[in-house]
Amino acid sequence: MIQQLSFRAAARLCVLLAAPVAPVAMALPALGQSFGNPDVVKVDVLPGWREADGTHYAGVRIQLAPGWKTYWRTPGDGGIPPQFDLTGSGNLVGFAPHMPRPTVFDEDGLRSVGYKTEVVFPLRLSAETADAPIALNGSLFIGVCEEICMPAEVQLDAVLTAPGQSSALIAAALEAEPTRLNTPMTCAFEPTEEGLRVRAVVDAPQQNGEVAVLELPDPMLWVSHATTAREGGRVVAEAEIRSGHDGPIQIAREDLRLTLISAGAAYDVQGCRS
Template sequence: MRKTIALFACLITLAITATGAQAGGAMPPAPEDVVKIDVLPGWRDADGHHVAALRIRLAEGWKTYWRAPGEAGIPPTLNWQGSDNLAGVKFHWPVPVVFDTSGMQTIGYADELVLPMTLVPRVADQPITLSGQLNLGVCLNVCMPMDARISLVLPVDKAGAKAPIQRALRQRPDTAQEAGLRRAVCKVEPMADGLRVTVTLDMPAVGPNEVVVVEIADPSVWVSERSTSRKGGALTTVTELVPSAGKPFLLNRADLRMTVLAAGRGVDIRGCTGG
């Protein structure tokens, strides 16, 4: 029993790296009063991969952000370079919520985020030592970037609670096929400092107040605020992509990722054609 507890022990060191001032100059709350972070150890699947989840629990009213956080959000980053017997990690993001705060759109999660991840071991029948750093932002009326150091051993033959991870996996966006996407077309136009991309999605409505989020594989490219409109069966969004070089660049339409969000649903669309 003592050995099992040691294997599942998860060390989380949490600290604020930068803070914004609250109204009246009050000090922001302590990190441990705002967010609690742990790893749900999960299980090994039939392919020899380990299914686990990062869990972020937030104090009432606080929120954290999706991988594409919107205008004023802070995108999370995870670095597992200190890990052992780990060949790769794939994250399975649940459908996020679109927040409208003081006229600004942000995308993320309130109360709790359970982020499932599939961990691929280099040697299938050996434990994975998961070690790394999580950087995230949490916001209420003040936003606080935080760092969390994570250390955990995931054994081969022990399993943790499956229900929270399985529930989060079921909250994934629909695929393009499941949502009935008929066609995704991207019109690309050069601008002085980058590209303007008009995306037209021929698909049934996902729900009221649809928002289309456009992502590109290169994280150094700034993606502007989206304007989204629907006319009949066509959903259109216009966005601008501005690289650090500040000039037009070659864009592979297959590298674009579009997510349609509405009323608790999401649709994940990979790539588009030129017309």
């Protein structure tokens, strides 16, 4: 928590030193509100629908000015991953954000992973009382980038009622999530002078222009851009792992995640076979 707070404080300082984007509330129907500088980014809540078991599917839509982008959970060079904080919400016992297939951008030797124009992040929310409204009250912290990059924190404020109504935008974003592969992934780790090198191999459908992204949940472990190659029907991804911790790097094999991204599809596999 201390690391997160200090990161946000530093990010806000960067905004002040660069070109600040002040959040400005904009009127919407009572089910949601929109925030942001309309010249760069607008964020609004899509109310969505309630399942019989109390699960509510809502969405957060981000609309970006031409040329601007925002980031996926593994943002690449210089990006900021989306961070949701819904601790102030009522009738909410848990939530999980979902992220549709991103695009890989290679610009001036830098690689980033994210979205341009518009993206919807579905939220799977668990209501404590299944048929009562969820009072959504929290924030979303994102990075936006064009020629300059800046962080922005926007407020999320909406009343989500049951049963709600279906949303084509939320449904499409859920459908666009990377497809989970059930085939086993094998991994080999080799010590280097600065950390570890990992080689991950998994059977996956081949796509044109595919790029593998390797990630670990520990924010103190840095994973480099992966090289992506093919050996028959298998994708081979290799990357360097370095640590901000003192001492040797310790990795649980089940924590390594590989996502294979192309313009037409994305595939996801979690954990290395023992």
